[in-house]
Amino acid sequence: MTTSFNLELRRGNVVVGKWKQGRYRVERLLGEGANGKVYLVQRDREWLALKVGADAVDLQSEINVLKNIAKQGSGMEPFLFDVDDLYGPDGRKYPFYIMRYVRGDTLADYLKQQGTEWFPLVGLNLLGRLARLHRAGWVFGDLKVENVMVADYGHVELVDYGGVSEIGRSIRQFTEIYDRGYWNSGPRSADPGYDIFSFAVLTVQLHEPRRLVALTKEILPQNRTASDLLGIISSSTALRPMEGWLRKALEGGFADAAEGAEAWRGLMHRRVKRKAGATPGWLKGLAATTSILLAVSIYWMLRHML
Numbered sequence: 376m377t378t379s380f381n382l383e384l385r386r387g388n389v390v391v392g393k394w395k396q397g398r399y400r401v402e403r404l405l406g407e408g409a410n411g412k413v414y415l416v417q418r419d420r421e422w423l424a425l426k427v428g429a430d431a432v433d434l435q436s437e438i439n440v441l442k443n444i445a446k447q448g449s450g451m452e453p454f455l456f457d458v459d460d461l462y463g464p465d466g467r468k469y470p471f472y473i474m475r476y477v478r479g480d481t482l483a484d485y486l487k488q489q490g491t492e493w494f495p496l497v498g499l500n501l502l503g504r505l506a507r508l509h510r511a512g513w514v515f516g517d518l519k520v521e522n523v524m525v526a527d528y529g530h531v532e533l534v535d536y537g538g539v540s541e542i543g544r545s546i547r548q549f550t551e552i553y554d555r556g557y558w559n560s561g562p563r564s565a566d567p568g569y570d571i572f573s574f575a576v577l578t579v580q581l582h583e584p585r586r587l588v589a590l591t592k593e594i595l596p597q598n599r600t601a602s603d604l605l606g607i608i609s610s611s612t613a614l615r616p617m618e619g620w621l622r623k624a625l626e627g628g629f630a631d632a633a634e635g636a637e638a639w640r641g642l643m644h645r646r647v648k649r650k651a652g653a654t655p656g657w658l659k660g661l662a663a664t665t666s667i668l669l670a671v672s673i674y675w676m677l678r679h680m681l
């Protein structure tokens with residue numbers, strides 16, 4: 376998807392905020408979507424991400440969500456650092472905000488490079504991220520491969536908080552194929568089950584992309600149902616091991632992502648037992664992460680004891 380505005384910042388351009396005079400040196404474009412362009416920028420020696428949009432109202436509602444999440448404390452590290460306007464090379468004023476730079480690849484690129492055998496761990500981490508938001512009273516809303524960034528050892532971060540909605544409200548922003556309403560399987564209202572439904576579609580999309588696209592073309596909008604997705608799942612070798620979990624997710628059987636994550640963990644456990652001989656890549660990653668955490672804990676313990 377591309378943006379409808381033409382602002383282009385180039386490497387080396389220095390953006391100076393109109394009101395607060397924050398100075399940011401542009402490094403490169405990280406990505407773009409319907410609401411804006413996201414650039415990697417540097418302030419002093421710190422790498423940050425700058426999102427600039429044409430529409431102040433759209434960007435402002437995203438900023439409000441980020442501020443509210445920070446206020447309520449959702450266990451997220453600080454994400455929003457600055458909000459201001461900039462003057463583009465065309466002399467026009469554009470609203471922007473500065474957020475934490477999330478290192479990593481988008482979910483699809485990560486799995487392409489590392490192999491789909493990492494999906495169980497990445498999926499668990501993604502459910503963990505969603506669980507934190509649900510616990511704090513929010514639904515992510517616009518869950519899709521482009522909004523999930525994955526770093527080393529399957530570490531997951533969500534980007535694009537434009538679709539985040541308070542539980543009980545309407546979903547503010549969504550992408551058709553991930554949307555529960557698109558599959559006539561429930562309302563477009565912000566309840567944790569909405570995100571879990573999108574997670575299930577995302578799982579199908581990552582494993583059976585062509586069949587999913589074909590399905591959306593074959594069936595008339597009024598006839599689409601979650602059973603069509605289940606048809607792909609039960610006939611796919613890659614998805615069949617997750618069929619029970621995916622069915623429950625599509626039917627709204629999980630109360631929230633924490634419950635979904637718990638069941639997902641059980642699924643991974645069974646897979647590992649079945650493949651007892653070979654150690655999958657993601658499991659090696661999990662072991663490496665655990666060792667790093669253990670080493671850091673010992674270091675801190677010793678520092679405080681000495």
Ligand SMILES: Nc1ncnc2c1ncn2[C@@H]1O[C@H](COP(=O)(O)OP(=O)(O)OP(=O)(O)O)[C@@H](O)[C@H]1O
Nearest residue numbers: 405406407408409410411413424476477521534535
């Ligand atoms: N904080 C960040 N750190 C690193 N990359 C980011 C960050 N935020 C966004 N990106 C990259 O930029 C892309 C576009 O950003 P974003 O999804 O926020 O734009 P958008 O206009 O809201 O998109 P959409 O059309 O999905 O609503 C993302 O898919 C991601 O690759």
